[in-house]
Amino acid sequence: MSRAPIWRAVSTIILVGTALLLTVMNTPRLGLDLRGGTQLVFETQDSPTAKADSESTDRALDVLRRRADALGVVDPTLLRSGERRIIVELPGVLDPRQAAAVIGKTAQLAFHSVSGEAGDPAPRTGDSGPVLADESGQRLQLGPAVISGDGVTDAEARNDPQQGPAWFVTVDFRDADAWQKLTGDAACHAPGDPRRRVAIVLDNEIISSPQVDTGLACRVGIPGGTTQITGSFTFQEATDLAVLIKGGSLPVPLTLIEQRTVGPTLGAQAIEASAKAGIAGVLLTALFIVAMYRLSGLMATIALAAYGLLSYAALLALGATLTLPGLAGFVLAIGMAVDANVLVFERAREEYARAPRRGLRHALDRGFKGAWSAIADSNITTLLAAGLLFWLASGPVRGFGVTLAIGVLASLVSAMLITRVLTHLLVTRAGPKLARLSGLTTQGRVRTWITRRDPNLMKAGRRWLTGAVLLVAVAVAGLVAHGLNFGIEFTGGRMVEFTTSQPVGADAARQAVAEAGHAGASVTVSDDAVSIRAGQVSADDVVAIEQALESHFGEVTKQRDELIGPSLGEELRRNALIALGVALAAQLAYLAFRFRWTFGAAAVLALVVDTLAVLGLFAWLGKPVDGVFLAAMLTIIGYSINDKVVVFDRVRELWQGKRQARFAGIVNTAILQTVPRTVNTGLGALFILLALAFFGGDTLRDFAIALIVGIVVGTASSSLVAGPLAIEFERFSKQPPPQPPAPRTRRREGTGAVL
Numbered sequence: 001m002s003r004a005p006i007w008r009a010v011s012t013i014i015l016v017g018t019a020l021l022l023t024v025m026n027t028p029r030l031g032l033d034l035r036g037g038t039q040l041v042f043e044t045q046d047s048p049t050a051k052a053d054s055e056s057t058d059r060a061l062d063v064l065r066r067r068a069d070a071l072g073v074v075d076p077t078l079l080r081s082g083e084r085r086i087i088v089e090l091p092g093v094l095d096p097r098q099a100a101a102v103i104g105k106t107a108q109l110a111f112h113s114v115s116g117e118a119g120d121p122a123p124r125t126g127d128s129g130p131v132l133a134d135e136s137g138q139r140l141q142l143g144p145a146v147i148s149g150d151g152v153t154d155a156e157a158r159n160d161p162q163q164g165p166a167w168f169v170t171v172d173f174r175d176a177d178a179w180q181k182l183t184g185d186a187a188c189h190a191p192g193d194p195r196r197r198v199a200i201v202l203d204n205e206i207i208s209s210p211q212v213d214t215g216l217a218c219r220v221g222i223p224g225g226t227t228q229i230t231g232s233f234t235f236q237e238a239t240d241l242a243v244l245i246k247g248g249s250l251p252v253p254l255t256l257i258e259q260r261t262v263g264p265t266l267g268a269q270a271i272e273a274s275a276k277a278g279i280a281g282v283l284l285t286a287l288f289i290v291a292m293y294r295l296s297g298l299m300a301t302i303a304l305a306a307y308g309l310l311s312y313a314a315l316l317a318l319g320a321t322l323t324l325p326g327l328a329g330f331v332l333a334i335g336m337a338v339d340a341n342v343l344v345f346e347r348a349r350e351e352y353a354r355a356p357r358r359g360l361r362h363a364l365d366r367g368f369k370g371a372w373s374a375i376a377d378s379n380i381t382t383l384l385a386a387g388l389l390f391w392l393a394s395g396p397v398r399g400f401g402v403t404l405a406i407g408v409l410a411s412l413v414s415a416m417l418i419t420r421v422l423t424h425l426l427v428t429r430a431g432p433k434l435a436r437l438s439g440l441t442t443q444g445r446v447r448t449w450i451t452r453r454d455p456n457l458m459k460a461g462r463r464w465l466t467g468a469v470l471l472v473a474v475a476v477a478g479l480v481a482h483g484l485n486f487g488i489e490f491t492g493g494r495m496v497e498f499t500t501s502q503p504v505g506a507d508a509a510r511q512a513v514a515e516a517g518h519a520g521a522s523v524t525v526s527d528d529a530v531s532i533r534a535g536q537v538s539a540d541d542v543v544a545i546e547q548a549l550e551s552h553f554g555e556v557t558k559q560r561d562e563l564i565g566p567s568l569g570e571e572l573r574r575n576a577l578i579a580l581g582v583a584l585a586a587q588l589a590y591l592a593f594r595f596r597w598t599f600g601a602a603a604v605l606a607l608v609v610d611t612l613a614v615l616g617l618f619a620w621l622g623k624p625v626d627g628v629f630l631a632a633m634l635t636i637i638g639y640s641i642n643d644k645v646v647v648f649d650r651v652r653e654l655w656q657g658k659r660q661a662r663f664a665g666i667v668n669t670a671i672l673q674t675v676p677r678t679v680n681t682g683l684g685a686l687f688i689l690l691a692l693a694f695f696g697g698d699t700l701r702d703f704a705i706a707l708i709v710g711i712v713v714g715t716a717s718s719s720l721v722a723g724p725l726a727i728e729f730e731r732f733s734k735q736p737p738p739q740p741p742a743p744r745t746r747r748r749e750g751t752g753a754v755l
Helices: 004-025 054-071 096-103 176-186 235-247 264-318 324-354 356-392 396-428 432-437 445-453 457-481 506-515 539-553 566-594 597-621 627-657 663-695 697-720 722-730
Strands: 037-044 077-081 085-091 109-117 131-133 139-148 152-159 167-173 198-202 206-208 226-233 254-262 493-500 522-526 529-534 556-564
Touching: 004 264, 004 396, 037 054, 037 096, 054 077, 054 085, 054 096, 054 235, 085 096, 096 539, 109 176, 139 176, 139 198, 152 235, 167 176, 167 235, 176 198, 206 226, 226 235, 254 566, 264 324, 264 396, 264 663, 264 697, 324 356, 324 396, 324 627, 324 663, 356 396, 356 566, 356 627, 396 627, 445 663, 457 597, 457 663, 457 697, 457 722, 493 539, 506 522, 506 539, 529 539, 539 556, 556 566, 566 597, 566 627, 597 627, 597 697, 597 722, 627 663, 627 697, 627 722, 663 697, 663 722, 697 722
Parallel strands: none
Antiparallel strands: 037 085, 037 254, 077 085, 109 139, 109 198, 131 139, 152 167, 167 226, 198 206, 254 556, 493 529, 493 556, 522 529
């Protein structure tokens, strides 16, 4: 007796037990779009004295980390992205102005002696030092910098009620002797002489130029390496200055190229909406599977629950950050898990109908074996799409790629291991009555109807291709006439979303935004939500818009604030086109490797039809095309290829057994045999997507619409476009039909017995 079922059961217990342990011991890490906060993306720039490379970026990252810690942000995340970019996530920080001003300020700090009052009004730099205006506007000729920002060990904001309400900053120096010499040299000049002052310069601006105490003797200086910076600071000004001084100087300048701010209320709503979509989608899918496959469907539903546990545990183990698109990928991968189960069950039904006397166990084993090729091919193509998302996308969309890849792998384990263990347990103990309830002894309504009608779809193959050409023409017309409505992620600019305490009219909202000085901004209104899309407006402009809205509509809450620099927008748009092109090329290369070139070319051309149909729909409707849309398109490519792989896998299998038959008849038979799987898989995925569209909010609604259209068109094109195209291409192919697989023979070794 084979021990394989025992090892599968043991592996299942170990995997599920480990996943449960990880789930109990770890807590999920939520992205800023789910818990609220600000994300800043900086890009280092070359300076006259330093080059922006990976080494200088790492040093800048250390400075930013010290500043974030000094700000008191709970659990900040800072990491380098590429060679010159730094991503800073600040949970709970909802004012991007303060975060960007303090975190990203260059902060070149230096302490100078003062050579005297400058007579030349123009700024100049001599051999001694620069000419700068002090706090009162008096221009001073400075001496060379004696102490730089690296010479500071600590800085702290303080106040003394006996000295008044103003705050000051205490500074501790690493080189006490240098500070004592600097102040001792200044003490040699008469009181009131500018040369008795010490200039504290931050980013080429004098922030304080105190005079050395008149009681200090010449050449004695201030001992101890400590001083105070005064200047009638408020608490916030003193705190920010202390953070900059204590954090140290950045080795290279930084440019803010991307900023995202999400309010905690919106994050809580996103979690609730995703939970509703996940629960609704899973329940509908579970009911559908049980209705279609009865007890086997119930076993698959239990395996789907294990899939969810495995995926969640894997995310926790990897320390991955859960984002809103990531949750969508997590929910969507349920459809992939359903696909594998449906493939196996439909194969098992075919095997049982072919040889009912051999029993359910034989049919189920043959079903798993026969479905493996199509399942492996379809999962690999989806993993290719997920890998491209992680490689070329940015921000939360990367999270979608990660969760989709984890979900695909977990669905493979769920279907091929856990479902197999549970259904094996079912059929092993199945009597005649239980066998009838297994759901595998009947052909199903779809297959029964197709068998009875036996339609010849390929007879009208060229008509289907004509319809596909017309669909492409309509899509291209929409792209030419309207173009794509690229979101700020691809064009650069700022998008701000507010909620108001009362319903707002579109005209009134536009008037309020125009009064704030942005008459050209795009303003859209939905109930109590106002979305504003403009060019490169500053954070101060956003505050002005918020105040203008408050003056018209009462209390206003900022829910989302996204800023994308023009260079980054151009880069993301270029990467999106590259991603789509590479995805199509990768699918063609993989299909050409796994199948004949005719199959690969037909599948990719049908995939172009699917892609253009979705792009054309979004062009006609004017819906935004952004990073989430890119995630949807790459998912459509992966999902649509799944269908085509299943069809051509069956074509190859049938053609190997009937090498002399008409190829058009082979294709038609393969399509009819795979229609039950296609319909059941498509319905399983549509339940998930309809739940996302209904519960998921505006962003996920557009994502779900794109996928719904893509799956419907992709499912149809697998039969009505890819099939006829393969028939047409085979007319020009000189390759012979595929050879049947060589039978496996087991070589028996002698026992060594002697008579």
